[in-house]
Amino acid sequence: MPLLYVTDLTYPARGRRYCDEDIFLTGRLRGHFPLALCHPRDAETLMGGFDAVVVRNSGPVLHYQEAYDAFRTAALAGGVRVYNPLTGRGDMAGKQYLPDLTAAGYPVIPTVDDPAHLHLLPRVPQYAVKPKRGADSVGLAFTADPSAAEPGRTLIQPRIDFAYEVSFYFVDDAFQYALYAPDPARRWELEPYHPTPADLAFARTFIEWNTLTHGIQRVDACRTPSGDLLLVELEDLNPYLSLDLVPAEVQDAFVTALARSLDSFLS
Template identity: 80%
Template sequence: MPLLYVTDLAYPARGRRYGDEDTFLTSRLREHFPLALCHPLDAASLMGGFDAVVVRNSGPVLHYQEAYDAFRTAALATGTRVYNPLVGRGDMAGKQYLLDLTAAGFPVIPTVDDPADLHLLPEVPVYAVKPKQGADSIGLTFTADPGGPAGEVLIQPRIDFAYEVSFYYVDDAFQYALYAPDPARRWDLVPYAATDEDLAFASRFIAWNTLAHGIQRVDACRAPSGELLLVELEDLNPYLSLDLLPEPTRDAFVTSLVASLKSFLASDPPTRWPRPHGALRTAVTGASRPDGKLEG
């Protein structure tokens, strides 16, 4: 079954090499599937000739929002198989999940979207403020007096965390973890030996997202108190840092991905995507556009 693999090989991602990662990954996937690559701007017009579309290192959709909206609308309308499926509740659907998880008491960096709700956050000297529809830290500011239009910004306490750590999953199975020992160098990653407690933390968000198939990355920070707090749940096109992995770990990831794709392709294609519940509904039905923070 032929796959259309969506990637921007030339996107200048800071600290990441999109082209190298997708060149490697497609070279391995070609051993199992007929495969063609395309730029995200061409995905909507080309996808009809393929059994599924695999969205990988396609860059922040803010840079091609109209084309992404057209692709998403067409895929939802026709029931085209898209991997990851377009029903994700993490970054794929916007940043509402950070607010929902905060309200539900999940271990996430506390988040509000209205300066009038600042009293709901821990009192700190400095807050992080960023637009809801942002990407790659565009518009991120640090201030002692957060402002901005209600519903259009995200406000979080600035946390002096010890390090950031990412947990990588295929479907609901943990694959590997990497962390950045220096908080100022986000993409200088090294292997991380995840504990049972770490995996219980990360798996909680994978279970919450309820994606039957797909690649997800749970980004967290180690707070001064020692607990992990969710930073982001990347569920559209998370960068995988495969070049930093030992070969056996990289091979095991590819094996898991191939098995996931074969299972995904063997499943019945939806006549239409299922209608989501709660906060996700508007993002998937098209009443609002998904957040642009989709770079991975």
Template identity: 70%
Template sequence: MTAPVGPRPALLLVTDLAYEARGRRYCDEDIFLASRLREAFDVALCHPRDAAALLDRFDLALVRNSGPVLHYQEAYDAFRARALELGVPVYNPLDGRGDMAGKQYLVELSRAGFPVIPTVDRAADLGLLPEAGAYAVKPKLGADSVGLRFVGGAEVAGALEREGEGVLLVQPRVDFRYEVSFYFVDHDFQYALYAPDPERRWVLEPYAADAADLAFARRFIEWNALDHGIQRVDACRTQEGELLLVELEDLNPYLSLDRVDEGVREAFVARLKTSLTG
């Protein structure tokens, strides 16, 4: 007679299945992940606006493709507060220093001399940026290019002053060969993807990362100091061959699992299960 199996942990997968992203279907990825995580957990999916109210029924919350937080900031803040109150673990942990906390980290890393696209947030610091034909201006709390615009050098100071100090970021528009992303679970590298055509940034292909690439990516993973979780290091390759950080996504990075082969996808799922149960 088989011994009875104990209760499985209950996992709340926070996602917005209706979120529309350019060139991608976020919902497909989370439907796939939910189907595979059910092998180890009792899984329920919920919209981020419902997460705080449901959290007390679960052992763990996994934040996945829930869309930009600025679309539901009050609900997200309530979810964070409720998770801390109940002591329910959230994956990724809530102390990330990357996009989870806004994009101030790009200013800090730029000042510290890390290999990032030069970034400032004050008109007084515009002289720290290299001269460029155009500059990217974007909100610190933005995501998925929400609020991003390009302006000429004469317009940058005015844009910052209109919004107020510390609200926007300014970066020179970089002429790059391609963008590349490195995907990690905990501190373990899983795979890399790149967009060979800069005009089709979501047409991704597998990228063979070399030792220098991984050393670049790991520098930011180590800086973030998350004990565990999924992180995506987004970078661009300049015309001179240098890698520069574009974004450190540590809240709900889209994984593009449909762009990797079955073996890589299965290895990622297995590593995620281990991380969630560790």
């Protein structure tokens, strides 16, 4: 079953090389499926000739929003199989999930999308303000007074000190590996992380909430000074995997899990 693998090999990600990861993954997946690569702007035009579309390191959607919206609309209308499935409730659907999860009492960085709701957040010297449809820190700003933020279109969070950020990587509902950034100022200088059972239970809370039966997901969290984990983002559209930073046996296990997931998805 031929796959259309969507990637932007030229995207200039800070501290990461998207192209290397997708060259590695497509090289390995060719042992399981025939596939072709295309840029995200070409996905709508080309997808009809393939059994499924695999969206990988395609960069922030806001850089090609019109093309992505057209692709998504056409795929849903035509019953095209897209991996990850387009039913994701995390970053795939924007970042409305952050204020929603805050209101529902989940362990997330407290988030509101209206300055009128600032009283629901902890009082802090500075707040983070970012576009609700943003990604990769595009449009992120810090301010002592977020009252001018546009209601419904921006997210407001307290700027909190944290010990480190940690990411948990899943294929379907199966945990694969974890990486963390020991220095909060160097987000993409990652090292292997050995999660505790409590850490994994935290991450699985959001995998279960998202209800995707197939797909690659990355749960990004921060460790607070009190030792708690708080969700930063739930990446379910095109999460970068930092596969070059894990041992060969972990890479092999990830590729095996991905191929098995894709085979199940296609059948």
